[in-house]
Amino acid sequence: xxxxxxxxxxxxxxxxxxxxxxxxxxxxxxxxxxxxxxxxxxxxxxxxxxxxxxxxxxxxxxxxxxxxxxxxxxxxxxxxxxxxxxxxxxxxxxxxxxxxxxxxxxxxxxxxxxxxxxxxxxxxxxxxxxxxxxxxxxxxxxxxxxxxxxxxxxxxxxxxxxxxxxxxxxxxxxxxxxxxxxxxxxxxxxxxxxxxxxxxxxxxxxxxxxxxxxxxxxx
Amino acid sequence: xxxxxxxxxxxxxxxxxxxxxxxxxxxxxxxxxxxxxxxxxxxxxxxxxxxxxxxxxxxxxxxxxxxxxxxxxxxxxxxxxxxxxxxxxxxxxxxxxxxxxxxxxxxxxxxxxxxxxxxxxxxxxxxxxxxxxxxxxxxxxxxxxxxxxxxxxxxxxxxxxxxxxxxxxxxxxxxxxxxxxxxxxxxxxxxxxxxxxxxxxxxxxxxxxxxxxxxxxxxxxxxxxxxxxxxxxxxxxxxxx
Numbered sequence: 001x002x003x004x005x006x007x008x009x010x011x012x013x014x015x016x017x018x019x020x021x022x023x024x025x026x027x028x029x030x031x032x033x034x035x036x037x038x039x040x041x042x043x044x045x046x047x048x049x050x051x052x053x054x055x056x057x058x059x060x061x062x063x064x065x066x067x068x069x070x071x072x073x074x075x076x077x078x079x080x081x082x083x084x085x086x087x088x089x090x091x092x093x094x095x096x097x098x099x100x101x102x103x104x105x106x107x108x109x110x111x112x113x114x115x116x117x118x119x120x121x122x123x124x125x126x127x128x129x130x131x132x133x134x135x136x137x138x139x140x141x142x143x144x145x146x147x148x149x150x151x152x153x154x155x156x157x158x159x160x161x162x163x164x165x166x167x168x169x170x171x172x173x174x175x176x177x178x179x180x181x182x183x184x185x186x187x188x189x190x191x192x193x194x195x196x197x198x199x200x201x202x203x204x205x206x207x208x209x210x211x212x213x214x215x216x217x218x219x
Numbered sequence: 220x221x222x223x224x225x226x227x228x229x230x231x232x233x234x235x236x237x238x239x240x241x242x243x244x245x246x247x248x249x250x251x252x253x254x255x256x257x258x259x260x261x262x263x264x265x266x267x268x269x270x271x272x273x274x275x276x277x278x279x280x281x282x283x284x285x286x287x288x289x290x291x292x293x294x295x296x297x298x299x300x301x302x303x304x305x306x307x308x309x310x311x312x313x314x315x316x317x318x319x320x321x322x323x324x325x326x327x328x329x330x331x332x333x334x335x336x337x338x339x340x341x342x343x344x345x346x347x348x349x350x351x352x353x354x355x356x357x358x359x360x361x362x363x364x365x366x367x368x369x370x371x372x373x374x375x376x377x378x379x380x381x382x383x384x385x386x387x388x389x390x391x392x393x394x395x396x397x398x399x400x401x402x403x404x405x406x407x408x409x410x411x412x413x414x415x416x417x418x419x420x421x422x423x424x425x426x427x428x429x430x431x432x433x434x435x436x437x438x439x440x441x442x443x444x445x446x447x448x449x450x451x452x453x454x455x456x457x458x459x460x
Contacts, residue, residue, distance in 0.1 A: 016284075017284075018284040018286040021287060021291070022287040022290060022291060025283075025290075025294050025295075026294060029294045029295070029297075032298055032302065033298060033301055033302065036301070036302045036305050037305060039309075040305040040306060040308065043309035043310060044305070044308050044309045047308065047309065047312040050312075051312075134253075134407070137404075137407060144380065144383055145380065178401065178402060179402060179404045179407075
């Protein structure tokens, strides 16, 4: 079965200096990877922006004619959450809704949660952007797998009160899934943190948009 | 010089199957076979890399001195996997969202380096590519089978979320095998993977024994015992060990 390896003088010379060959191999691989990265970077960034766009469209009210939800952002400086970019949905300069992303920690590590809030503080929608929870158990926080996450719609910091913002097992109002408590607990507490963040910065967040050009963020 | 393609196919699919014959790739195996769909996705992605790495290693085999063949093969495999990951992310984004989790795991699959070293570095590119394809299909079947077993008994479903991976046309694959099933957590978690794998290994060795005449001695005991150390013939009757 073994095919004889063709032996040309040039190849024979190569085989006597393995270090050089390995160096050449590394160089070629590095070049290929650099070229592939260069070719795909713009497309990957565009896809990531589309993903963000699509998620924002699910947690913010239907877009106004002129509104690109990724176009208007505001950076929030908070003592507890750090620097949080906030996406704004505006109507005639007034803020109708805001959306921001927070990270919670579940069973499998970081869970990135995007949430949209109306100006009065009610939840418009919550979506999980990425997570590493157990497939088949904790992944019911995705909309593709279950509608559990839609249970947050219409809630606010006061409804239910502080005691209710927990999973049922801990005495709150939110269902856990069979076999997974840590994941829903993490999502519920992250959403609650988001509501608290909104309350702390309500005036700053809802200040009307000035005429100054807003910064555009992609991805 | 002609390669024996039928033999390559038999080895890849059954006799020397990556999972059931070589007992390799158990790390990605246990991680992704919680559902049949995930097993299928990982299997297909691995098969594609096996074909590409087999062909490339075979093409370059004359230029690689034996002293550096392992690092050179690792470079080739890692390079292919990374490029596939970036290309999928850029131009097949929906597929990447589903498979993305599995693609970096492929690099950790020792079976790919194993095939590069054991087969591709000693055979022509066409045969090496065919070997990669057969090994890949064998691996896909093993992963899908194990995933199906764990999913049916662990969650009561089969091919759940297949339409997310394969497109809406495959939604018919999604079945609820056991209605109102409460789920059996152990089988979904990694220990269940080991238990299910052990059962499948036992089934395969039973099938092999039935198929091969003379595999049993006259008193019904196996004539050969497979262990990690190789093939042993059983100790004679009355031996205390």
